[in-house]
Amino acid sequence: MTTHPLEVIGIAKRFGALTALADVNLHVGRGEVLGLIGDNGAGKSTLIKILCGFHRPDAGTILVDGSEVTLKSVDHARSLGIDTVYQDLALVNELSVYHNMFLNREIVRWPLLSNRAMRRRAEEHLKDMGVNLPDVTVEVAKLSGGQRQAIAVARSVYSDAKVLLLDEPLAAMGAKEGTMILDLIRDLKRRGNVSVIIIAHNYAQVLDVCDRVNLLQHGRITFDKRATETSLEELTDLVVAEYRRRGAD
Amino acid sequence: MGKALRTFTDGFLRRREASVLLVALGLMVYFRAASPVFLTRENLINIAQATAPTAIVAVGIVLLLVSGEIDLSVGIVAAFAPFLLHFAIDFYGVPVLLAFPLALLIAAAIGLLNGLIVTKLHVASFVTTLGTFFAVQGLLLITSHAYPVPIPEEMRGRFQTWIGAGPWASITWALIIVAIFHIVLTRMRWGLHTISVGGNPVGATEAGIRASRIKIGNFMITSALGGLVGIMEAARINTIDPNIGGGTTLTFYAISAAVIGGTALAGGSGTIVGALLGALVLAELQNGFNLIGYSANTIYLILGLAILVSMIANQYLSRLRRAGRT
Numbered sequence: 154m155t156t157h158p159l160e161v162i163g164i165a166k167r168f169g170a171l172t173a174l175a176d177v178n179l180h181v182g183r184g185e186v187l188g189l190i191g192d193n194g195a196g197k198s199t200l201i202k203i204l205c206g207f208h209r210p211d212a213g214t215i216l217v218d219g220s221e222v223t224l225k226s227v228d229h230a231r232s233l234g235i236d237t238v239y240q241d242l243a244l245v246n247e248l249s250v251y252h253n254m255f256l257n258r259e260i261v262r263w264p265l266l267s268n269r270a271m272r273r274r275a276e277e278h279l280k281d282m283g284v285n286l287p288d289v290t291v292e293v294a295k296l297s298g299g300q301r302q303a304i305a306v307a308r309s310v311y312s313d314a315k316v317l318l319l320d321e322p323l324a325a326m327g328a329k330e331g332t333m334i335l336d337l338i339r340d341l342k343r344r345g346n347v348s349v350i351i352i353a354h355n356y357a358q359v360l361d362v363c364d365r366v367n368l369l370q371h372g373r374i375t376f377d378k379r380a381t382e383t384s385l386e387e388l389t390d391l392v393v394a395e396y397r398r399r400g401a402d
Numbered sequence: 403m404g405k406a407l408r409t410f411t412d413g414f415l416r417r418r419e420a421s422v423l424l425v426a427l428g429l430m431v432y433f434r435a436a437s438p439v440f441l442t443r444e445n446l447i448n449i450a451q452a453t454a455p456t457a458i459v460a461v462g463i464v465l466l467l468v469s470g471e472i473d474l475s476v477g478i479v480a481a482f483a484p485f486l487l488h489f490a491i492d493f494y495g496v497p498v499l500l501a502f503p504l505a506l507l508i509a510a511a512i513g514l515l516n517g518l519i520v521t522k523l524h525v526a527s528f529v530t531t532l533g534t535f536f537a538v539q540g541l542l543l544i545t546s547h548a549y550p551v552p553i554p555e556e557m558r559g560r561f562q563t564w565i566g567a568g569p570w571a572s573i574t575w576a577l578i579i580v581a582i583f584h585i586v587l588t589r590m591r592w593g594l595h596t597i598s599v600g601g602n603p604v605g606a607t608e609a610g611i612r613a614s615r616i617k618i619g620n621f622m623i624t625s626a627l628g629g630l631v632g633i634m635e636a637a638r639i640n641t642i643d644p645n646i647g648g649g650t651t652l653t654f655y656a657i658s659a660a661v662i663g664g665t666a667l668a669g670g671s672g673t674i675v676g677a678l679l680g681a682l683v684l685a686e687l688q689n690g691f692n693l694i695g696y697s698a699n700t701i702y703l704i705l706g707l708a709i710l711v712s713m714i715a716n717q718y719l720s721r722l723r724r725a726g727r728t
Contacts, residue, residue, distance in 0.1 A: 245597065245605055
Protein backbone atom coordinates (compact mmCIF):
# COMPACT_ATOMS: atom_id res chain seq x y z
CA MET A 154 0.00 0.00 0.00
CA THR A 155 1.36 3.42 -0.94
CA THR A 156 1.60 6.05 1.73
CA HIS A 157 0.26 9.53 1.12
CA PRO A 158 1.60 12.80 2.49
CA LEU A 159 -1.84 13.29 4.05
CA GLU A 160 -4.72 10.87 4.43
CA VAL A 161 -7.78 10.86 6.66
CA ILE A 162 -10.04 7.92 7.46
CA GLY A 163 -13.50 8.10 8.98
CA ILE A 164 -13.28 11.66 10.23
CA ALA A 165 -16.36 12.88 12.13
CA LYS A 166 -17.05 16.16 13.85
CA ARG A 167 -20.16 17.37 15.65
CA PHE A 168 -20.93 20.78 17.06
CA GLY A 169 -23.68 20.11 19.58
CA ALA A 170 -26.62 18.66 17.70
CA LEU A 171 -25.14 19.55 14.33
CA THR A 172 -23.11 16.93 12.50
CA ALA A 173 -20.63 18.86 10.40
CA LEU A 174 -18.66 15.86 9.21
CA ALA A 175 -20.11 12.34 9.31
CA ASP A 176 -17.46 10.07 7.86
CA VAL A 177 -14.80 11.62 5.66
CA ASN A 178 -12.21 9.55 3.81
CA LEU A 179 -9.77 11.58 1.77
CA HIS A 180 -6.18 11.56 0.66
CA VAL A 181 -3.81 13.63 -1.40
CA GLY A 182 -0.86 12.10 -3.23
CA ARG A 183 2.65 13.45 -3.44
CA GLY A 184 2.75 16.45 -5.72
CA GLU A 185 -0.95 16.10 -6.38
CA VAL A 186 -3.44 18.97 -6.50
CA LEU A 187 -6.77 17.98 -5.04
CA GLY A 188 -9.83 20.16 -5.57
CA LEU A 189 -12.39 20.05 -2.79
CA ILE A 190 -15.81 21.27 -3.84
CA GLY A 191 -19.16 21.24 -2.15
CA ASP A 192 -22.14 23.35 -1.26
CA ASN A 193 -22.03 25.95 1.45
CA GLY A 194 -22.46 24.15 4.73
CA ALA A 195 -21.21 20.84 3.37
CA GLY A 196 -18.39 20.93 5.89
CA LYS A 197 -15.43 22.07 3.77
CA SER A 198 -14.26 24.68 6.24
CA THR A 199 -14.62 22.29 9.17
CA LEU A 200 -12.57 19.71 7.29
CA ILE A 201 -9.82 22.22 6.50
CA LYS A 202 -9.77 23.35 10.12
CA ILE A 203 -9.30 19.74 11.22
CA LEU A 204 -6.54 19.16 8.68
CA CYS A 205 -4.62 22.27 9.78
CA GLY A 206 -4.84 21.34 13.46
CA PHE A 207 -7.32 24.00 14.54
CA HIS A 208 -10.18 21.59 15.39
CA ARG A 209 -9.85 18.08 16.81
CA PRO A 210 -12.07 15.47 15.15
CA ASP A 211 -14.50 13.49 17.32
CA ALA A 212 -13.62 10.30 15.51
CA GLY A 213 -11.31 9.11 12.75
CA THR A 214 -7.65 8.84 11.93
CA ILE A 215 -5.22 11.31 10.41
CA LEU A 216 -2.17 9.85 8.70
CA VAL A 217 0.85 11.93 7.75
CA ASP A 218 3.24 9.99 5.50
CA GLY A 219 1.48 6.83 6.56
CA SER A 220 1.83 7.22 10.31
CA GLU A 221 -1.03 8.14 12.58
CA VAL A 222 -0.88 11.56 14.23
CA THR A 223 -2.98 13.65 16.60
CA LEU A 224 -2.75 17.25 15.48
CA LYS A 225 -2.49 19.26 18.68
CA SER A 226 -2.41 22.76 17.21
CA VAL A 227 -1.87 24.75 14.05
CA ASP A 228 1.79 25.03 15.03
CA HIS A 229 2.03 21.30 15.47
CA ALA A 230 0.45 20.61 12.07
CA ARG A 231 2.85 23.10 10.52
CA SER A 232 5.82 21.38 12.09
CA LEU A 233 4.62 18.19 10.36
CA GLY A 234 4.58 20.05 7.04
CA ILE A 235 0.86 20.82 6.80
CA ASP A 236 0.39 24.53 6.22
CA THR A 237 -2.71 26.62 5.61
CA VAL A 238 -2.65 29.79 3.55
CA TYR A 239 -5.27 32.30 4.53
CA GLN A 240 -5.85 35.15 2.22
CA ASP A 241 -4.72 38.47 3.70
CA LEU A 242 -4.69 37.18 7.26
CA ALA A 243 -1.18 35.91 6.96
CA LEU A 244 0.87 38.96 6.07
CA VAL A 245 1.91 42.01 8.08
CA ASN A 246 1.15 45.07 5.97
CA GLU A 247 3.74 47.26 7.65
CA LEU A 248 6.63 44.92 6.86
CA SER A 249 8.52 44.46 3.63
CA VAL A 250 7.97 41.48 1.35
CA TYR A 251 11.15 39.77 2.48
CA HIS A 252 10.47 40.27 6.18
CA ASN A 253 7.06 38.72 5.62
CA MET A 254 8.63 35.82 3.75
CA PHE A 255 10.80 35.13 6.78
CA LEU A 256 8.34 36.06 9.51
CA ASN A 257 9.26 34.15 12.66
CA ARG A 258 11.87 32.21 10.69
CA GLU A 259 14.23 35.13 10.33
CA ILE A 260 17.85 34.65 9.42
CA VAL A 261 19.75 36.14 12.34
CA ARG A 262 23.38 36.86 12.80
CA TRP A 263 23.10 37.55 16.49
CA PRO A 264 22.07 40.08 17.61
CA LEU A 265 21.07 41.57 14.26
CA LEU A 266 18.80 40.42 11.48
CA SER A 267 20.62 39.40 8.33
CA ASN A 268 18.51 41.61 6.11
CA ARG A 269 20.75 41.26 3.10
CA ALA A 270 20.68 37.47 3.23
CA MET A 271 16.91 37.41 3.69
CA ARG A 272 16.44 39.87 0.85
CA ARG A 273 18.58 37.86 -1.52
CA ARG A 274 16.95 34.54 -0.67
CA ALA A 275 13.45 36.01 -0.91
CA GLU A 276 14.31 37.42 -4.34
CA GLU A 277 15.72 34.09 -5.51
CA HIS A 278 12.86 32.08 -4.14
CA LEU A 279 10.11 34.30 -5.55
CA LYS A 280 11.80 34.41 -8.93
CA ASP A 281 12.21 30.66 -8.81
CA MET A 282 8.49 30.30 -8.18
CA GLY A 283 7.66 32.64 -11.02
CA VAL A 284 6.29 35.38 -8.80
CA ASN A 285 7.23 38.69 -10.31
CA LEU A 286 7.60 41.59 -7.93
CA PRO A 287 9.34 44.84 -8.72
CA ASP A 288 11.07 45.04 -5.35
CA VAL A 289 11.08 42.80 -2.27
CA THR A 290 11.88 45.73 0.02
CA VAL A 291 8.50 47.32 -0.63
CA GLU A 292 5.87 47.20 2.13
CA VAL A 293 3.27 44.52 1.61
CA ALA A 294 0.54 47.15 2.10
CA LYS A 295 1.41 48.52 -1.33
CA LEU A 296 0.82 45.23 -3.18
CA SER A 297 -2.31 43.84 -4.80
CA GLY A 298 -4.41 41.01 -3.36
CA GLY A 299 -3.01 38.53 -5.85
CA GLN A 300 0.58 39.48 -5.11
CA ARG A 301 -0.07 39.11 -1.38
CA GLN A 302 -1.62 35.70 -1.88
CA ALA A 303 1.36 34.67 -3.99
CA ILE A 304 3.75 35.77 -1.28
CA ALA A 305 1.78 33.85 1.34
CA VAL A 306 1.91 30.70 -0.81
CA ALA A 307 5.59 31.20 -1.56
CA ARG A 308 6.27 31.58 2.13
CA SER A 309 4.59 28.29 2.98
CA VAL A 310 6.48 26.49 0.23
CA TYR A 311 9.74 28.02 1.38
CA SER A 312 9.14 26.81 4.92
CA ASP A 313 9.20 23.20 3.67
CA ALA A 314 5.47 22.66 3.67
CA LYS A 315 4.61 19.24 2.29
CA VAL A 316 0.86 19.78 2.12
CA LEU A 317 -0.64 23.19 1.41
CA LEU A 318 -4.25 23.90 2.27
CA LEU A 319 -5.65 26.78 0.23
CA ASP A 320 -9.04 28.00 1.37
CA GLU A 321 -10.71 29.95 -1.42
CA PRO A 322 -7.46 31.34 -2.80
CA LEU A 323 -9.21 32.96 -5.74
CA ALA A 324 -12.03 34.65 -3.88
CA ALA A 325 -12.24 38.40 -4.32
CA MET A 326 -9.61 38.42 -7.00
CA GLY A 327 -9.62 39.76 -10.54
CA ALA A 328 -9.09 37.53 -13.57
CA LYS A 329 -5.46 38.52 -14.01
CA GLU A 330 -4.66 38.01 -10.36
CA GLY A 331 -6.45 34.66 -10.35
CA THR A 332 -4.37 33.54 -13.31
CA MET A 333 -1.23 34.40 -11.41
CA ILE A 334 -2.24 32.17 -8.49
CA LEU A 335 -3.30 29.34 -10.80
CA ASP A 336 0.08 29.58 -12.55
CA LEU A 337 1.74 29.36 -9.18
CA ILE A 338 -0.19 26.21 -8.29
CA ARG A 339 0.63 24.68 -11.69
CA ASP A 340 4.27 25.44 -11.06
CA LEU A 341 4.10 23.69 -7.68
CA LYS A 342 2.58 20.70 -9.43
CA ARG A 343 5.39 20.61 -11.95
CA ARG A 344 7.95 20.49 -9.16
CA GLY A 345 6.07 17.57 -7.70
CA ASN A 346 7.14 17.73 -4.05
CA VAL A 347 4.31 19.77 -2.59
CA SER A 348 0.75 18.48 -2.38
CA VAL A 349 -2.10 20.95 -2.49
CA ILE A 350 -5.69 20.78 -1.30
CA ILE A 351 -7.64 23.65 -2.74
CA ILE A 352 -11.18 24.72 -1.88
CA ALA A 353 -12.84 26.67 -4.66
CA HIS A 354 -16.22 27.60 -6.03
CA ASN A 355 -15.24 28.14 -9.62
CA TYR A 356 -15.43 24.62 -11.10
CA ALA A 357 -13.81 25.63 -14.37
CA GLN A 358 -10.73 26.78 -12.50
CA VAL A 359 -10.79 23.65 -10.34
CA LEU A 360 -10.79 21.42 -13.41
CA ASP A 361 -8.13 23.56 -15.01
CA VAL A 362 -5.60 23.24 -12.22
CA CYS A 363 -6.45 20.12 -10.21
CA ASP A 364 -5.42 16.51 -10.76
CA ARG A 365 -8.41 15.14 -8.90
CA VAL A 366 -11.73 16.43 -7.63
CA ASN A 367 -13.58 15.46 -4.46
CA LEU A 368 -17.13 16.49 -3.68
CA LEU A 369 -18.14 16.87 -0.06
CA GLN A 370 -21.86 16.37 0.66
CA HIS A 371 -23.58 15.98 4.01
CA GLY A 372 -20.27 15.46 5.73
CA ARG A 373 -19.09 12.71 3.36
CA ILE A 374 -16.97 12.53 0.23
CA THR A 375 -19.51 11.36 -2.34
CA PHE A 376 -17.50 11.81 -5.49
CA ASP A 377 -13.85 11.19 -6.31
CA LYS A 378 -12.62 11.36 -9.89
CA ARG A 379 -9.57 12.45 -11.82
CA ALA A 380 -10.02 15.84 -13.41
CA THR A 381 -9.50 14.33 -16.86
CA GLU A 382 -12.33 11.84 -16.28
CA THR A 383 -14.97 14.36 -15.35
CA SER A 384 -16.29 17.55 -16.87
CA LEU A 385 -17.73 20.89 -15.96
CA GLU A 386 -21.17 19.55 -16.90
CA GLU A 387 -20.89 16.58 -14.58
CA LEU A 388 -19.78 18.69 -11.63
CA THR A 389 -22.51 21.23 -12.24
CA ASP A 390 -25.14 18.49 -12.58
CA LEU A 391 -24.05 16.93 -9.30
CA VAL A 392 -24.48 20.17 -7.43
CA VAL A 393 -27.76 21.03 -9.17
CA ALA A 394 -29.14 17.57 -8.37
CA GLU A 395 -28.20 18.22 -4.76
CA TYR A 396 -30.18 21.46 -4.82
CA ARG A 397 -33.23 19.69 -6.26
CA ARG A 398 -33.05 16.94 -3.67
CA ARG A 399 -32.92 19.48 -0.93
CA GLY A 400 -35.83 21.36 -2.44
CA ALA A 401 -37.90 18.17 -2.41
CA ASP A 402 -37.22 17.53 1.30
CA MET B 403 25.22 66.32 -9.13
CA GLY B 404 21.82 68.02 -9.06
CA LYS B 405 20.18 64.67 -9.54
CA ALA B 406 22.16 63.07 -6.75
CA LEU B 407 21.14 65.92 -4.48
CA ARG B 408 17.50 65.46 -5.45
CA THR B 409 17.62 61.73 -4.77
CA PHE B 410 19.18 62.49 -1.41
CA THR B 411 16.58 65.09 -0.44
CA ASP B 412 13.79 62.84 -1.75
CA GLY B 413 15.02 59.96 0.36
CA PHE B 414 15.40 62.24 3.33
CA LEU B 415 11.92 63.72 3.04
CA ARG B 416 10.35 60.31 2.75
CA ARG B 417 11.72 59.32 6.13
CA ARG B 418 9.23 59.72 8.90
CA GLU B 419 11.72 61.53 11.10
CA ALA B 420 12.39 64.23 8.48
CA SER B 421 9.51 66.54 9.27
CA VAL B 422 10.10 66.57 13.02
CA LEU B 423 13.85 67.13 12.48
CA LEU B 424 13.03 70.13 10.33
CA VAL B 425 10.71 71.44 13.04
CA ALA B 426 13.41 70.96 15.71
CA LEU B 427 15.96 72.85 13.59
CA GLY B 428 13.45 75.55 12.68
CA LEU B 429 12.65 76.16 16.34
CA MET B 430 16.37 76.36 17.09
CA VAL B 431 16.83 79.08 14.46
CA TYR B 432 13.75 80.95 15.60
CA PHE B 433 14.60 80.95 19.30
CA ARG B 434 18.24 81.83 18.60
CA ALA B 435 16.98 84.88 16.71
CA ALA B 436 14.52 85.74 19.46
CA SER B 437 16.94 85.28 22.35
CA PRO B 438 20.73 85.33 22.24
CA VAL B 439 20.78 83.15 25.36
CA PHE B 440 19.13 80.18 23.65
CA LEU B 441 22.24 78.55 22.25
CA THR B 442 24.60 79.28 25.15
CA ARG B 443 26.19 76.34 26.90
CA GLU B 444 24.15 76.81 30.07
CA ASN B 445 20.88 76.88 28.20
CA LEU B 446 21.82 73.91 26.03
CA ILE B 447 22.34 71.99 29.26
CA ASN B 448 18.84 73.03 30.33
CA ILE B 449 17.40 71.82 27.05
CA ALA B 450 19.35 68.56 27.24
CA GLN B 451 18.14 67.92 30.79
CA ALA B 452 14.57 68.60 29.77
CA THR B 453 14.82 66.39 26.68
CA ALA B 454 16.37 63.32 28.31
CA PRO B 455 13.63 62.10 30.69
CA THR B 456 10.91 62.52 28.07
CA ALA B 457 13.01 60.83 25.39
CA ILE B 458 13.89 57.83 27.56
CA VAL B 459 10.29 57.14 28.58
CA ALA B 460 9.17 57.81 24.99
CA VAL B 461 11.41 54.93 23.86
CA GLY B 462 9.26 52.54 25.87
CA ILE B 463 6.06 54.25 24.78
CA VAL B 464 7.03 53.84 21.11
CA LEU B 465 7.64 50.10 21.59
CA LEU B 466 4.25 49.78 23.27
CA LEU B 467 2.39 51.87 20.71
CA VAL B 468 3.96 49.89 17.87
CA SER B 469 2.85 46.64 19.48
CA GLY B 470 -0.64 48.09 19.83
CA GLU B 471 -0.64 49.02 23.53
CA ILE B 472 -0.13 52.06 25.76
CA ASP B 473 1.10 52.70 29.32
CA LEU B 474 -0.36 55.51 31.42
CA SER B 475 1.31 54.31 34.62
CA VAL B 476 4.95 54.84 33.60
CA GLY B 477 5.16 58.34 35.14
CA ILE B 478 4.09 57.18 38.57
CA VAL B 479 6.55 54.28 38.36
CA ALA B 480 9.19 56.96 37.74
CA ALA B 481 8.10 58.75 40.90
CA PHE B 482 8.10 55.49 42.87
CA ALA B 483 11.50 54.11 41.81
CA PRO B 484 13.74 56.58 43.71
CA PHE B 485 11.73 55.84 46.86
CA LEU B 486 12.45 52.16 46.38
CA LEU B 487 16.11 53.11 46.18
CA HIS B 488 15.77 55.22 49.34
CA PHE B 489 13.96 52.43 51.26
CA ALA B 490 16.53 49.82 50.23
CA ILE B 491 19.56 51.96 51.08
CA ASP B 492 18.39 53.88 54.16
CA PHE B 493 16.15 51.27 55.81
CA TYR B 494 17.76 47.98 54.80
CA GLY B 495 21.37 49.02 54.27
CA VAL B 496 21.54 47.68 50.73
CA PRO B 497 24.58 49.03 48.85
CA VAL B 498 23.78 51.54 46.07
CA LEU B 499 25.06 49.40 43.26
CA LEU B 500 22.70 46.61 44.33
CA ALA B 501 19.77 48.85 45.29
CA PHE B 502 19.81 50.51 41.86
CA PRO B 503 19.20 47.38 39.77
CA LEU B 504 16.79 46.19 42.46
CA ALA B 505 14.68 49.35 42.06
CA LEU B 506 14.68 48.88 38.27
CA LEU B 507 13.68 45.26 38.73
CA ILE B 508 10.71 46.19 40.91
CA ALA B 509 9.75 48.84 38.36
CA ALA B 510 9.91 46.17 35.66
CA ALA B 511 7.71 43.95 37.83
CA ILE B 512 4.98 46.61 37.67
CA GLY B 513 5.33 46.42 33.88
CA LEU B 514 5.06 42.64 34.12
CA LEU B 515 1.81 43.03 36.05
CA ASN B 516 0.47 45.45 33.41
CA GLY B 517 1.45 43.05 30.65
CA LEU B 518 -0.09 40.01 32.32
CA ILE B 519 -3.40 41.78 32.95
CA VAL B 520 -3.51 43.01 29.34
CA THR B 521 -2.53 39.76 27.62
CA LYS B 522 -3.88 37.05 29.93
CA LEU B 523 -7.00 38.72 31.31
CA HIS B 524 -7.70 40.69 28.11
CA VAL B 525 -8.24 44.08 29.73
CA ALA B 526 -7.45 47.01 27.43
CA SER B 527 -4.06 48.51 28.27
CA PHE B 528 -5.57 51.99 28.56
CA VAL B 529 -7.76 50.81 31.44
CA THR B 530 -5.22 48.44 32.98
CA THR B 531 -2.50 51.07 33.24
CA LEU B 532 -4.99 53.64 34.49
CA GLY B 533 -5.67 51.22 37.32
CA THR B 534 -2.01 50.57 38.09
CA PHE B 535 -1.39 54.32 37.90
CA PHE B 536 -3.74 54.98 40.81
CA ALA B 537 -2.66 51.87 42.70
CA VAL B 538 1.04 52.75 42.51
CA GLN B 539 0.25 56.37 43.36
CA GLY B 540 -1.54 55.17 46.49
CA LEU B 541 1.34 52.89 47.37
CA LEU B 542 3.78 55.75 46.84
CA LEU B 543 1.87 58.23 49.00
CA ILE B 544 1.30 55.70 51.79
CA THR B 545 4.92 54.54 51.98
CA SER B 546 6.41 58.02 51.61
CA HIS B 547 3.78 59.73 53.83
CA ALA B 548 3.59 62.17 50.91
CA TYR B 549 6.78 63.90 52.07
CA PRO B 550 9.90 64.47 50.01
CA VAL B 551 13.21 63.13 51.31
CA PRO B 552 16.82 63.97 50.46
CA ILE B 553 18.59 61.37 48.35
CA PRO B 554 20.48 58.71 50.38
CA GLU B 555 23.94 59.74 51.58
CA GLU B 556 25.46 56.69 49.83
CA MET B 557 24.10 57.88 46.51
CA ARG B 558 26.02 61.14 46.58
CA GLY B 559 29.28 61.57 44.77
CA ARG B 560 30.28 59.64 41.72
CA PHE B 561 27.03 57.64 41.37
CA GLN B 562 24.91 60.77 41.60
CA THR B 563 27.01 62.58 38.99
CA TRP B 564 27.06 59.69 36.58
CA ILE B 565 23.43 58.79 36.82
CA GLY B 566 21.92 62.23 36.44
CA ALA B 567 23.55 65.17 38.22
CA GLY B 568 26.35 65.69 35.71
CA PRO B 569 25.38 68.40 33.20
CA TRP B 570 25.39 65.99 30.25
CA ALA B 571 24.72 62.76 32.14
CA SER B 572 21.02 62.33 31.45
CA ILE B 573 21.20 63.21 27.77
CA THR B 574 24.10 60.80 27.34
CA TRP B 575 21.99 58.01 28.83
CA ALA B 576 19.12 59.08 26.63
CA LEU B 577 21.24 58.92 23.48
CA ILE B 578 22.63 55.50 24.39
CA ILE B 579 19.15 54.14 25.14
CA VAL B 580 17.72 55.64 21.95
CA ALA B 581 20.55 54.13 19.89
CA ILE B 582 20.12 50.69 21.43
CA PHE B 583 16.36 50.55 21.04
CA HIS B 584 16.45 52.06 17.57
CA ILE B 585 18.53 49.04 16.60
CA VAL B 586 16.21 46.73 18.53
CA LEU B 587 13.17 48.07 16.69
CA THR B 588 14.63 48.26 13.20
CA ARG B 589 17.30 45.59 13.03
CA MET B 590 16.43 42.86 15.50
CA ARG B 591 13.88 40.06 15.77
CA TRP B 592 12.27 41.66 18.81
CA GLY B 593 11.47 44.80 16.80
CA LEU B 594 10.20 42.89 13.78
CA HIS B 595 7.89 40.89 16.01
CA THR B 596 6.79 44.02 17.86
CA ILE B 597 5.74 45.53 14.51
CA SER B 598 4.02 42.28 13.48
CA VAL B 599 2.07 41.95 16.70
CA GLY B 600 0.79 45.52 16.41
CA GLY B 601 0.28 45.47 12.64
CA ASN B 602 -1.49 42.13 12.26
CA PRO B 603 -2.12 40.34 15.57
CA VAL B 604 -3.86 37.38 13.89
CA GLY B 605 -1.23 36.99 11.20
CA ALA B 606 1.62 37.26 13.70
CA THR B 607 0.08 34.58 15.88
CA GLU B 608 -0.55 32.45 12.78
CA ALA B 609 3.15 32.67 12.02
CA GLY B 610 3.86 31.35 15.50
CA ILE B 611 4.94 34.62 17.13
CA ARG B 612 3.98 34.66 20.79
CA ALA B 613 2.22 38.01 21.00
CA SER B 614 1.84 38.00 24.78
CA ARG B 615 5.56 37.57 25.29
CA ILE B 616 6.34 40.53 23.05
CA LYS B 617 3.75 42.77 24.70
CA ILE B 618 4.69 41.81 28.26
CA GLY B 619 8.35 42.44 27.39
CA ASN B 620 7.56 45.88 26.07
CA PHE B 621 5.54 46.76 29.19
CA MET B 622 8.52 45.69 31.31
CA ILE B 623 10.99 47.70 29.24
CA THR B 624 8.77 50.78 29.54
CA SER B 625 8.38 50.48 33.31
CA ALA B 626 12.10 49.87 33.82
CA LEU B 627 12.93 52.94 31.71
CA GLY B 628 10.42 54.91 33.79
CA GLY B 629 12.17 53.75 36.94
CA LEU B 630 15.54 54.78 35.53
CA VAL B 631 14.24 58.25 34.69
CA GLY B 632 12.85 58.67 38.20
CA ILE B 633 16.23 57.84 39.76
CA MET B 634 18.04 60.10 37.26
CA GLU B 635 15.80 63.03 38.11
CA ALA B 636 16.17 62.45 41.86
CA ALA B 637 19.95 62.50 41.43
CA ARG B 638 19.74 65.71 39.41
CA ILE B 639 17.52 67.67 41.80
CA ASN B 640 19.04 66.11 44.93
CA THR B 641 15.63 65.28 46.34
CA ILE B 642 13.13 62.46 46.09
CA ASP B 643 9.73 64.05 45.74
CA PRO B 644 6.52 61.98 45.70
CA ASN B 645 4.54 64.91 44.33
CA ILE B 646 6.88 65.49 41.43
CA GLY B 647 5.27 66.06 38.05
CA GLY B 648 6.26 62.50 37.24
CA GLY B 649 2.79 61.15 37.82
CA THR B 650 1.12 62.42 34.71
CA THR B 651 3.31 65.09 33.14
CA LEU B 652 6.14 62.72 32.27
CA THR B 653 3.72 60.19 30.78
CA PHE B 654 1.91 62.79 28.72
CA TYR B 655 5.15 64.37 27.52
CA ALA B 656 6.49 60.97 26.50
CA ILE B 657 3.32 60.07 24.60
CA SER B 658 3.39 63.50 22.94
CA ALA B 659 7.03 63.05 21.97
CA ALA B 660 6.28 59.66 20.44
CA VAL B 661 3.30 60.96 18.55
CA ILE B 662 5.00 64.16 17.36
CA GLY B 663 7.93 62.00 16.28
CA GLY B 664 5.67 60.07 13.92
CA THR B 665 4.49 57.01 15.82
CA ALA B 666 0.89 56.05 15.10
CA LEU B 667 -1.46 55.09 17.91
CA ALA B 668 -2.94 52.39 15.71
CA GLY B 669 0.06 50.08 16.07
CA GLY B 670 2.40 48.55 13.53
CA SER B 671 4.60 51.54 12.86
CA GLY B 672 6.75 53.95 14.82
CA THR B 673 10.18 55.47 15.17
CA ILE B 674 12.38 55.81 18.23
CA VAL B 675 14.68 58.43 16.69
CA GLY B 676 11.51 60.38 15.88
CA ALA B 677 10.48 60.20 19.54
CA LEU B 678 13.86 61.62 20.61
CA LEU B 679 13.36 64.51 18.19
CA GLY B 680 9.81 64.89 19.48
CA ALA B 681 11.17 65.18 23.02
CA LEU B 682 13.68 67.78 21.77
CA VAL B 683 10.90 69.81 20.14
CA LEU B 684 8.88 69.78 23.36
CA ALA B 685 11.93 70.87 25.39
CA GLU B 686 12.74 73.63 22.90
CA LEU B 687 9.20 74.97 22.96
CA GLN B 688 9.13 75.02 26.74
CA ASN B 689 12.59 76.50 27.14
CA GLY B 690 12.38 78.94 24.25
CA PHE B 691 9.05 80.50 25.12
CA ASN B 692 10.24 80.73 28.69
CA LEU B 693 13.28 82.72 27.59
CA ILE B 694 11.19 85.01 25.44
CA GLY B 695 9.11 85.71 28.51
CA TYR B 696 5.86 83.83 28.04
CA SER B 697 4.36 82.51 31.24
CA ALA B 698 4.17 78.79 31.95
CA ASN B 699 0.43 78.90 31.37
CA THR B 700 0.78 80.24 27.85
CA ILE B 701 3.34 77.55 27.13
CA TYR B 702 0.76 74.82 27.80
CA LEU B 703 -1.56 76.42 25.27
CA ILE B 704 1.22 76.58 22.70
CA LEU B 705 2.26 73.01 23.48
CA GLY B 706 -1.27 71.76 22.98
CA LEU B 707 -1.59 73.56 19.67
CA ALA B 708 1.83 72.29 18.58
CA ILE B 709 0.77 68.70 19.23
CA LEU B 710 -2.49 69.14 17.34
CA VAL B 711 -0.83 70.85 14.38
CA SER B 712 1.93 68.27 14.12
CA MET B 713 -0.58 65.42 14.32
CA ILE B 714 -2.77 66.93 11.62
CA ALA B 715 0.31 67.44 9.45
CA ASN B 716 1.38 63.86 10.17
CA GLN B 717 -1.98 62.47 9.07
CA TYR B 718 -1.79 64.50 5.89
CA LEU B 719 1.80 63.51 5.15
CA SER B 720 1.27 59.80 5.75
CA ARG B 721 -1.73 59.90 3.43
CA LEU B 722 0.51 61.48 0.79
CA ARG B 723 3.20 58.90 1.45
CA ARG B 724 0.73 56.05 1.11
CA ALA B 725 -0.81 57.52 -2.02
CA GLY B 726 2.24 57.25 -4.07
CA ARG B 727 5.81 57.53 -4.97
CA THR B 728 7.00 54.33 -3.39
